[in-house]
Structures are given as structure tokens and as C-alpha cells.
Amino acid sequence: MDYGQTKPVHAGPEDGWHGVIGPGSRFPPESGRYHLYIGYFCPFAHRANLVRVLKGLESAIDISVVKAYPKGEAGWSFPGANGPDDTYEDSTPDKLFGSKYLHEVYFRADENYKGRYSVPMLWDIKDGTIVNNESLEMLRWLQTGFNGILPRGSLQRELTLYPKHLRAEIDEVSKWLTRDLNSGVYKAGFARDQAAYEEGVIPVFAALNQLEQLIHKNGGPYVLGEELTELDILAYPTVIRFDVVYVQHFKCNLGTIRGNYPVIHEWLKNLYWNVEGFRKTTNFKHIKENYTKSHSDINPLAITPLGPFPDIEDSVNLDFGHIRPGVVAHPAVLEKQRGLPDI
Structure with a gap:
């Protein structure tokens, strides 16, 4: 990887920070720094x-x-x-x-x-x-x-999550994954009228339909098959929050992960229960209480639902070839999904 700084670290008060840590960078790798x-x-x-x-x-x-x-x-x-x-x-x-x-x-x-x-x-x-x-x-x-x-x-x-032989596919999938799923839940959740809500929520389920097919096609246990990649890191934080927050709080209730997407469900459970780091970095109390107690315009009484229960189910099935992929077959969702790149 090129560790040279390609843009200013911080261009001014209106800009964020874009520094890069690596050998030869302004910010060299040092433990404790x-x-x-x-x-x-x-x-x-x-x-x-x-x-x-x-x-x-x-x-x-x-x-x-x-x-x-x-x-x-x-x-x-x-x-x-x-x-x-x-x-x-x-x-x-x-x-x-x-x-x-x-x-x-x-x-x-x-x-x-x-x-x-x-x-x-x-x-x-x-x-x-x-x-x-x-x-x-x-x-x-x-x-x-x-x-x-x-x-x-x-x-x-x-460990690299962006291996050379998978970069083209990672780049292609990450475009619609970040746009339609990661950002889509927020577009739906923060919508201020019916039209904006529907414009936000339909791509969310088109992306989930597509992700379900992609994991199944590649045989799991990860999005692209046997290698953990950036796509797993991009998808996991949104999917782990989906049933516990986004379904009810952001009105993303055309379906649930555990009820409508059996392939994604097993992918999610495997990461949480079997892959070091995923469960450790997931805190359901912080997740549920942040959304339900921070958005007074969406949830003015700040009541946090007890469900779903449990936050995540156990017992993982990694025989992806024998799982029939699920789908949310709302006509607008299917139409939107047809516009996504072929998998």
C-alpha cells in the first residue's frame, strides 16, 4: 500500500482529518502513540x-x-x-x-x-x-x-481484508453495499415524509436481497466465500443492528434478518459466535439505547423495546449450499434489485 498522503490531513475548519499511518508517513506506526x-x-x-x-x-x-x-x-x-x-x-x-x-x-x-x-x-x-x-x-x-x-x-x-485477487469484486460490491444498505437505513430512518421514507427503505431491502444471493452463490462462510474481506466488515455493523434497532426504530420493517434472510442470518451468527473480534466489539445495550434515547423526534418518549429476544440467536449452520435463499418480494424492492450489478 502507498502510505503517501494524497490529500491534506486537514484542509481547514470545514474539513475532517485524513491522515494515514504507515512507514514513511507523517504518522509512522508506533505502539502507544x-x-x-x-x-x-x-x-x-x-x-x-x-x-x-x-x-x-x-x-x-x-x-x-x-x-x-x-x-x-x-x-x-x-x-x-x-x-x-x-x-x-x-x-x-x-x-x-x-x-x-x-x-x-x-x-x-x-x-x-x-x-x-x-x-x-x-x-x-x-x-x-x-x-x-x-x-x-x-x-x-x-x-x-x-x-x-x-x-x-x-x-x-x-491478515489483509483487501487482497489483490478480490479487489475488483470488493470495489464493485462495496459501492451498492455502502450506498443502499449502510447509508440506506439512515435515509429511511431520518426521512421527513412518506416519499423520502420509501425512497430510502426500498434500496435497503434490494441490497439485502442481493447480499443474500451473493453469500449463497459464494458458499460462505464470508461474503466472498472462504476469505474474510472488507465486505464482511462493511456489512456486519449494519446487519447486527438491523433486527434490534433498524426494523422498528427506522421503520425498516419490510422484513427481518432472522425471519426473511436465512443465508445472511447464518453468516451473521457465524461472525458473532465463531470469529474472534466480532462479538467482542458488539455491545447491544449501547446500540439499542443510543438510537432509542438519542432521537427524540423519532422516539419522543425514549422507550427502548425489550425485543427482539434474544439479541442474536445461537446455533450456526454453515452448510450454505443447503440453505434456500430468502427474499423480500415487494415489487418495488425487486425492481430496484434488478438495477444492481449482476452477482
């Missing part, structure tokens, strides 16, 4: 934290975890922001600066910053600045940027 800010609720932060764990970088990159709610006008907060009784299970203080709010850390890097105070965000302790706060960029270079400090011959060092 970088700190990752995340929220367990956020599917985009989930990507970065998942790659961090899969690559064996937990001791090299520590994390601070914001509370799942409330967000408020000041943005995401850390425990203690509202006094000593302000605690939240599995969140942490800001381990670097003891900040009350995440925006305080952003202003340390740029006091005039006008963008979003989002997670994930990676901080350079040595230079006192933000490295990157774009999850798709982190997903790509975290795979290889720290390889020089990992043990030679280790599985973690050898």
Missing part, C-alpha cells in the same frame, strides 16, 4: 474498532468510549460530564485529557473546527493532533499500516 475514540453504538466506529481487534492492535492503540446517550447540543459525552453520578456501563472517561465532551478533543486539534464531532476519531499523542476521523479511510489503511510492529509470521500481520 495513537488513541482511538469510539462509541459502541456507531456502526462506522464499529468498523474501525473491529479492524483494530482483528489486527491484534488492542495493546498498541487504546480506546476511549463515549456514552451511548444523550447526545445533546454539546455532542457525545464521557462519564462524569454531568456530575459524579453520571455513569454508563462500558463507557470510559477520556483517558487522554479527562474531557467532558468529545468536541473538546476536536477543538484541541483545531479551535475553529466547524464539522461534526464524530466517532471514530484517531488521535496522535506525540504530535497532539487528530490523525483521521473518516471510517472508510481507516478501514483501508488499518489493515496494513501497523504491520511493521506486529510479530513476523503472525496471523494478525498477514
